[in-house]
Amino acid sequence: AIDIDRLMARIFDLAKIGALPGGGCKRLALSPEDAESRALVTGWFEARGLEIHRDVIGNTWAIRADRNGGTTAPVLMGSHIDTVGTGGLYDGVLGVLGAFEVIESIDDAGIETERPLAVAFFTNEEGARFQPDMMGSGVAMGELGLDEMLASVGIDGPSVAEALAAIGAAGDEPVGALKPSCYLELHIEQGPVLEAEGLEIGVVTGVQGISWSEFTVSGATAHAGTTPMKMRRDAGVVAAAIALEARAIAASFGPPQVATVGRMRFSPDLVNVVPETAVLTVDLRNTDETELKAAEKWLFSKAETLAKVEGCTVTRRTLARFEPVVFDPDLVEEVAQGAAQLGMTARRMPSGAGHDAQMFAPHCPSAMIFVPSKDGISHNTTEFTAPDEIARGVALLAQVALTRAGH
Amino acid sequence: AIDIDRLMARIFDLAKIGALPGGGCKRLALSPEDAESRALVTGWFEARGLEIHRDVIGNTWAIRADRNGGTTAPVLMGSHIDTVGTGGLYDGVLGVLGAFEVIESIDDAGIETERPLAVAFFTNEEGARFQPDMMGSGVAMGELGLDEMLASVGIDGPSVAEALAAIGAAGDEPVGALKPSCYLELHIEQGPVLEAEGLEIGVVTGVQGISWSEFTVSGATAHAGTTPMKMRRDAGVVAAAIALEARAIAASFGPPQVATVGRMRFSPDLVNVVPETAVLTVDLRNTDETELKAAEKWLFSKAETLAKVEGCTVTRRTLARFEPVVFDPDLVEEVAQGAAQLGMTARRMPSGAGHDAQMFAPHCPSAMIFVPSKDGISHNTTEFTAPDEIARGVALLAQVALTRAGH
Numbered sequence: 001a002i003d004i005d006r007l008m009a010r011i012f013d014l015a016k017i018g019a020l021p022g023g024g025c026k027r028l029a030l031s032p033e034d035a036e037s038r039a040l041v042t043g044w045f046e047a048r049g050l051e052i053h054r055d056v057i058g059n060t061w062a063i064r065a066d067r068n069g070g071t072t073a074p075v076l077m078g079s080h081i082d083t084v085g086t087g088g089l090y091d092g093v094l095g096v097l098g099a100f101e102v103i104e105s106i107d108d109a110g111i112e113t114e115r116p117l118a119v120a121f122f123t124n125e126e127g128a129r130f131q132p133d134m135m136g137s138g139v140a141m142g143e144l145g146l147d148e149m150l151a152s153v154g155i156d157g158p159s160v161a162e163a164l165a166a167i168g169a170a171g172d173e174p175v176g177a178l179k180p181s182c183y184l185e186l187h188i189e190q191g192p193v194l195e196a197e198g199l200e201i202g203v204v205t206g207v208q209g210i211s212w213s214e215f216t217v218s219g220a221t222a223h224a225g226t227t228p229m230k231m232r233r234d235a236g237v238v239a240a241a242i243a244l245e246a247r248a249i250a251a252s253f254g255p256p257q258v259a260t261v262g263r264m265r266f267s268p269d270l271v272n273v274v275p276e277t278a279v280l281t282v283d284l285r286n287t288d289e290t291e292l293k294a295a296e297k298w299l300f301s302k303a304e305t306l307a308k309v310e311g312c313t314v315t316r317r318t319l320a321r322f323e324p325v326v327f328d329p330d331l332v333e334e335v336a337q338g339a340a341q342l343g344m345t346a347r348r349m350p351s352g353a354g355h356d357a358q359m360f361a362p363h364c365p366s367a368m369i370f371v372p373s374k375d376g377i378s379h380n381t382t383e384f385t386a387p388d389e390i391a392r393g394v395a396l397l398a399q400v401a402l403t404r405a406g407h
Numbered sequence: 408a409i410d411i412d413r414l415m416a417r418i419f420d421l422a423k424i425g426a427l428p429g430g431g432c433k434r435l436a437l438s439p440e441d442a443e444s445r446a447l448v449t450g451w452f453e454a455r456g457l458e459i460h461r462d463v464i465g466n467t468w469a470i471r472a473d474r475n476g477g478t479t480a481p482v483l484m485g486s487h488i489d490t491v492g493t494g495g496l497y498d499g500v501l502g503v504l505g506a507f508e509v510i511e512s513i514d515d516a517g518i519e520t521e522r523p524l525a526v527a528f529f530t531n532e533e534g535a536r537f538q539p540d541m542m543g544s545g546v547a548m549g550e551l552g553l554d555e556m557l558a559s560v561g562i563d564g565p566s567v568a569e570a571l572a573a574i575g576a577a578g579d580e581p582v583g584a585l586k587p588s589c590y591l592e593l594h595i596e597q598g599p600v601l602e603a604e605g606l607e608i609g610v611v612t613g614v615q616g617i618s619w620s621e622f623t624v625s626g627a628t629a630h631a632g633t634t635p636m637k638m639r640r641d642a643g644v645v646a647a648a649i650a651l652e653a654r655a656i657a658a659s660f661g662p663p664q665v666a667t668v669g670r671m672r673f674s675p676d677l678v679n680v681v682p683e684t685a686v687l688t689v690d691l692r693n694t695d696e697t698e699l700k701a702a703e704k705w706l707f708s709k710a711e712t713l714a715k716v717e718g719c720t721v722t723r724r725t726l727a728r729f730e731p732v733v734f735d736p737d738l739v740e741e742v743a744q745g746a747a748q749l750g751m752t753a754r755r756m757p758s759g760a761g762h763d764a765q766m767f768a769p770h771c772p773s774a775m776i777f778v779p780s781k782d783g784i785s786h787n788t789t790e791f792t793a794p795d796e797i798a799r800g801v802a803l804l805a806q807v808a809l810t811r812a813g814h
């Protein structure tokens with residue numbers, strides 16, 4: 001039996017770090033707030049007597065030894081503790097503190113396991129400050145190159161390497177040090193499906209493909225009052241048209257295709273000067289790689305056309321690109337059966353958000369458990385999942401982890 | 408006879424302050440660069456023995472006494488020395504240093520006048536850092552309220568009052584201290600008309616109306632991967648649609664209607680977060696007040712509709728609003744006749760840009776002289792007018808000023 005009060009107290013303690021005035025949290029990856037939350041959570045791991053590991057990109061995992069004192073090939077549970085700039089209390093945090101609660105309650109019950117159990121938090125899952133997202137887990141599993149990731153420059157200036165150094169988050173363990181026997185991640189759904197269908201558990205079958213592009217449109221500054229419309233090369237108008245094109249693509253493809261323009265910057269950004277440069281990001285996602293490729297093709301070619309018509313040029317940079325991922329059918333089946341055994345209502349579903357689990361999927365059996373999100377809201381300070389919903393997700397995580405660990 | 412080499416040398420000296428790497432200048436109003444340029448130009452005025460005046464908002468004027476040593480009701484010539492963020496060498500500067508060249512050459516020739524001659528530079532004509540534009544001349548002439556202008560907050564944080572204090576630009580003279588008998592402003596056209604028609608001089612008949620609005624669109628942050636398109640309240644999409652609507656209004660009304668979205672900001676401005684807030688500016692201009700009002704009405708109501716459709720709200724703030732201005736017919740006629748007497752090719756034309764002259768127009772006979780702008784380009788670092796074109800403009804300014812001053 002898990003201790004939901006202990007878990008909720010920890011969630012609220014962690015939420016004090018980077019707390020926003022109106023509720024919610026801002027703990028961008030490798031920020032001072034991230035440093036503080038790493039220290040708090042690692043302290044809890046240590047207090048429980050777990051064996052702490054930290055790798056070169058700041059991923060941290062804590063192992064409870066098997067019945068013979070061994071710590072290799074653990075059943076790994078985890079997620080992340082960084083947030084976006086308008087984050088809630090549960091995105092990522094639930095997967096880390098929920099996993100720790102599983103280990104603590106197993107420990108409290110004096111249960112010994114055949115395989116070690118471990119809990120991890122991975123660096124920069126959100127991708128809000130540094131692109132791409134799922135960076136730490138991607139590096140740990142060899143899906144992303146360490147050197148390239150260390151060189152990634154954040155939206156506020158410093159690179160990942162500089163930010164790691166600034167908060168002293170890097171450890172000694174090399175890439176490849178983390179070798180789990182399987183990977184399990186509990187997470188809030190961050191979408192509306194479970195709530196709408198009145199279900200308690202999402203049995204996650206995989207993660208949709210993610211394509212992040214940054215477009216830089218170049219035109220020419222000009223006087224807003226004297227320059228005839230026909231003589232303009234307005235980078236801002238092109239950027240606005242690309243943003244609306246992204247919206248049109250989502251409408252034309254229909255669900256599950258989504259498209260989001262999250263960032264937009266004009267330069268020189270002055271009221272009476274036609275913009276010379278505009279930078280915007282487009283986030284495209286689809287569960288089907290062929291559809292996602294078609295959406296990208298449409299967007300990239302339309303961006304070219306829109307720029308050309310205005311006498312501007314456009315360049316594109318890939319910030320993140322992950323193909324759709326399918327989780328291990330056996331482990332997914334264990335999650336579904338576990339829910340049934342515990343009397344929970346559940347459905348199979350893909351994930352709309354990227355998750356660390358997708359980086360493990362090619363390397364070890366991996367699966368995820370979703371619990372409902374109120375109004376489907378996430379990356380918003382009002383993100384909410386009720387304690388009883390959380391308790392069910394953690395109980396299921398414990399059930400599947402114990403089965404895999406053997407006791 | 409004016410000394411074009413002396414004038415060009417001064418223009419290039421001033422251009423060193425706030426010089427941009429690729430050419431052009433950035434001397435935003437009341438910035439440290441503005442302070443440096445004020446000191447340089449005031450120093451030149453002093454070296455010529457002119458009587459220096461500075462008022463509470465930093466407007467500076469320098470008077471050459473009439474033949475009886477009087478300094479009241481001068482024939483005032485002037486413009487501004489602040490620039491936009493991507494400014495050229497001539498916008499404003501020509502009107503100030505050209506006027507000073509007129510006074511110096513009259514002085515060198517030992518000519519005495521019935522009325523004093525004066526040269527002025529006005530604070531924050533550009534409106535790039537602080538809105539509205541033509542702030543200093545507007546305050547001096549009572550067209551804009553001093554207290555309201557001192558409280559105007561710039562795009563980088565400080566208010567006009569704070570910025571004035573930071574660079575010590577304010578003087579003792581109260582609002583109303585500057586009482587010219589007439590006002591003359593030499594300026595580059597900043598548009599393509601004179602060059603296209605092969606003409607040397609623009610006889611400016613008035614200034615088109617200017618309407619600057621700032622729209623703030625409010626929606627809700629949401630997860631870019633999990634939030635179905637139909638559930639979104641995307642402030643960024645609404646802002647992009649308003650920007651394209653402004654473009655559509657200009658196309659539908661046709662010339663001389665122009666529309667520009669110069670500023671655009673998303674918040675939280677993260678790649679995988681649907682924007683909660685978007686702020687953009689729209690600059691609308693027309694020579695006809697009825698048309699300008701119709702353009703505003705269309706834009707404001709469309710902004711409401713676009714926001715509503717997305718489940719967002721929108722608020723609007725007026726950053727500047729000036730009705731079209733008609734210059735004094737007699738003084739305009741004197742400019743036209745002066746050009747004819749000097750054998751210069753000329754046409755009458757309205758101004759597309761706002762100018763300090765429009766603040767004087769309701770209070771004393773006012774007029775402007777335009778010289779051609781290469782490729783019609785301004786508010787761009789490549790802004791260019793050739794020395795011989797400048798020389799003609801200054802000679803005409805001298806002719807009209809001397810006529811008005813009497814000698």
Ligand SMILES: NC(=O)NCCC(=O)O
Nearest residue numbers: 125126133353354632679
């Ligand atoms: N789970 C989650 O919000 N991940 C962030 C990466 C993304 O999906 O945008």
Ligand SMILES: NC(=O)NCCC(=O)O
Nearest residue numbers: 225272532533540760761
């Ligand atoms: N002349 C000039 O560029 N004035 C700035 C104000 C404006 O017209 O935008």
